[in-house]
Amino acid sequence: MSILDRSGQPARSLTTRLFEPPAIGRMAPGSKFIVYSLLIFWAAFVLFPIYWVLITSFKLPIDVNRGPVFLPWVDFTPSLHAWRELFIIDYEDTLKAYFNSIVIALSSTTLCVLIGSMAAYALARIQYRPKLGTILLFVGSMAAAFVVVGRFGVDWRLSVAVALAVFYFLARALRRRFKVSVANGDILFWMISQRILSPIVVVVPIYMMFQSVRLLDTQIAIILTYSVVNLPIVVWLMYDFFTSIPIDLEESAQLDGATRITTFREIVLPLSKAGLAATTLLVMIFSWNEYLLALFLSTSRAQTMPILVAAMNAGERGILWWSMSVVIIVMIIPVVLMALVLQRFIAKGVLLGAVKG
């Protein structure tokens, strides 16, 4: 087959005309049609549930039970019935859950990002070489202290103090014997390994722990749990961001006379804005949507929005589709707003021009 036709132009069959791009970086009409068809299909697939939730929230129970109808004013008459029920008649329960969700998401995210990013910075810039033996010794002496408290009813303060003293002297005596040490990479891996376990594995121990300190069904219990659960993700992500900042910048700041804290505040933090924003968003969304842990840790006072949504499913009146839709909509709104605000910071090219010509 010749590449050129009789007039000296490249030969163009129907298929080439449809699927060969007119220039590099442009799309052929045929490919364009296929790609857009797939995208429209996918968009409908993704957007339909949201549309469904939106119209369902304006339906009367009778409209829902009548079967699938989708067009307001045509198939059914929109009504504020469900909205009124949740925000005027039953407003206490709804607002309480909403308020709980906001407080828990904000506090746990703040706590977690604060502690996590400091830990990540330390891991990124300071070399740790703790001895494995010392760590095991510490864990061992603490375990012994708890056994003594549990079996012999010794005062826990005394027990812990004795255990700490024993640990201190043993560690000093045995320091030279311990050969194996762990490094930053091991610490990081150990942290992320905490996320490999499914939450269901730890949920019962966590429940019993908070039960024994009488913190069940409080915001504090959920905030602490979420912070700890999210910490590995924050450390892992922020470690990556911090190590991508050229060390020259920090060394230069130190030579310019800055302290470590000043360097962190003036140089490192502004340069990791994008990372912090992305991490915050991720952690916030997790806290906002989390269901399983909240289900175990709250019964009524500390109930969050996901629990409220699930509750619409289990009442004696059957599934309250209309109320559930209202709650889902008010739950989506803050997340969308957050994403809009934070995506401004998630811009690329922040480090451009730092080093190299």
Added chain:
Amino acid sequence: MNGKQEANGGERTAGAAAKRLSIRDLNKSFGAVHVVKDLNLDVEPGEFLVLLGPSGCGKTTALRMIAGLEEADSGSIHIGDTDVTRILPKYRDVAMVFQSYALYPHKTVADNIGFPLKVRGVAEAARAEAVRDAAAQVQMETLLERYPRQLSGGQRQRVALARAIIRRPAAFLMDEPLSNLDAKLRGYMRAELKHMQHELGVTTIYVTHDQIEAMTLANRVAIIDQGVLQQLGTPRDVYGNPANLFVAGFMGSPPMNLVEGAIQNDRFQSQGVDIPLSGQDFAGAATLGFRPEDAKVVGAGEGLFDGRVYTAELTGEQTLVTIRMGEATMSIKMPKGYDVDFDSEVGVRFGSEQGFLFDTQTGGRIEARVVAAS
């Protein structure tokens, strides 16, 4: 090592703040690698000292130890009368220009230059004044509101310099500051750097692997190889009077021609070479060295030894003739009008002052002269 250590101090104007910098028996190892070995250096107030060596020779590590970014294993560093060996960088009163410039990308040019004063708590107004002064010194006063990413390589370099000079430190430390610039700009910035250091009179230690930078900038050059100081002297000294084989082979472009052979009965002998020597009593494996620009290509039999022309390249200002003699290859710079046929038999001649002899085993200089037949 060469005995001469005095600098060409006549052209130096030490500033009031300029301080002496002394390094004693400095050592540093990274794991099993001994990067800096027993380094001793005395830098005079206001002197421009260049640490020169191939990459990985330990010169940057030495500089980083002076800056305080790397901890010394042993030895001491004094700036002025203060022992700074074990104190943090911020207490050392040194300013460093990094190879990467290390400009703060989220700060404007003005904020970059003013940062050292800001962290010292200098008031806003005084700071702005100082920033303008420093920026004017590097001709950046019109670009103060720009961000580093909006600047060219040369401009970034200037900002880094301004940030170093703004607080009048006891010493400047520069780690290959020109190596990221293109060749033309590098030559220009080199001249500017030299002028600025002369004006400010601040003690400067400059690390480079580029011998042209070392020759042109330095009051004295310290040549380092494998963590060991090879020679310390004026540029003229290390070029014209190399202390050992390494220095001879490192300096010059192309470097000194080296012919391996042996000294026996007061004669240097190699394949096709037999030259009488004077003023020595060495015997054993030796290397004869001479600079490409010191030698001449002459007719066969008229020089110290004969060889065969391998290539002749006109570089513009001169003709570089490569001659092979047995295993050895040597370059000789001839005037640009010179021409010679490839493969022709020629002689090589240089004066008795221009031949250097080294002990091949130890690399050390042998104080001997070539007896050059005129």
